Amino acid sequence: MEMATKGFSVDLTQATWFKSSKSGPNCDNCVEVAYVPGAVGVRDSKDKTGPALIFAPADWHAFVASTRNGGFGSN
Template sequence: MEFSNGIRADALTSATWIKSSHSNPTGNCVELAALSDGSIAMRNSRDPHGPALVYTRAEVAAFVAGAQDGDFDAMIV
């Protein structure tokens, strides 16, 4: 089943999901998985069967660089 904003995370049966060491027991985290086609999937760890958004490596690299530079800090204050 496809979602309008991604694919079902549980359809990615060969994916190995990883989460940040900054995650906490209440589940405030996302998980990432490298896919066989070179793209990267992202899901909400509280809903592992829900949608997963899929990005290119370049898109994730641009987001990570922006996060490291503080571009999104105003969103979490």
């Protein structure tokens, strides 16, 4: 799957996707992440051939850091 974002193409065909280490083995409502050159892809783990969101690496790392630091509240 090749996707275009912000004027450049991102090839996800050879991406190695993974789930969070916090995901349980029987969890079916997860997202998967793939690091590819110049981008980070995020997709629904139940729809592996469906669409993916594409983020700039800096934006993705800022999101993850904010999540780890409780930036979105805690439940």
